[in-house]
Amino acid sequence: LKxxxxxxxxxxxxxxxxxxxxxxxxxxxxxxxxxxxxIDFGEDKKEYAMKxxxxxxxxxxxxxxAEQVVAAVKEVCDGVGAHG
Numbered sequence: 001l002k003x004x005x006x007x008x009x010x011x012x013x014x015x016x017x018x019x020x021x022x023x024x025x026x027x028x029x030x031x032x033x034x035x036x037x038x039i040d041f042g043e044d045k046k047e048y049a050m051k052x053x054x055x056x057x058x059x060x061x062x063x064x065x066a067e068q069v070v071a072a073v074k075e076v077c078d079g080v081g082a083h084g
Contacts, residue, residue, distance in 0.1 A: 001029055004084025008033030013073050013082035017055065018045040026053045034084075037076045039069065 006012050012029050016022040017038030026049070029036045038049035041062040049055040057076035061069050074081040 001025065001032060001034070001084065006032075006034055006084040009035065010083040011035045011037055011056075011077040011081070012084040013037040013039055013059075013077070015039045017053070017058075018048050023053055026055055030054055035077070037073055037082055039073065 001012065004012060012034050014022055014025045014029065014036060017026050017036070018040045022040070026036050026038060030053075035056040037057040037059060038053065038055040039059045039061060040046075040049065041060055046058045046060060049058050059069060059072040059076055064072065
């Protein structure tokens with residue numbers, strides 16, 4: 001996250017946000033003042049990401065092509081996409 005040079009208030013996208021390393025990344029990004037778009041699959045993970053981890057957005061990758069995931073991340077991230 002430090003290497004992305006994202007600044008507080010900017011968006012970062014974290015793939016596997018609810019997994020072992022992903023959830024730590026979400027917490028670290030939030031502590032840095034970043035907005036977090038969690039990318040994972042399933043309603044249970046959405047609830048965990050949004051309520052427990054405090055992520056600002058969620059993209060469910062289930063049954064989506066790579067292009068659809070990219071479009072969804074861009075939409076969640078205020079239409080501009082993630083900075084890191």
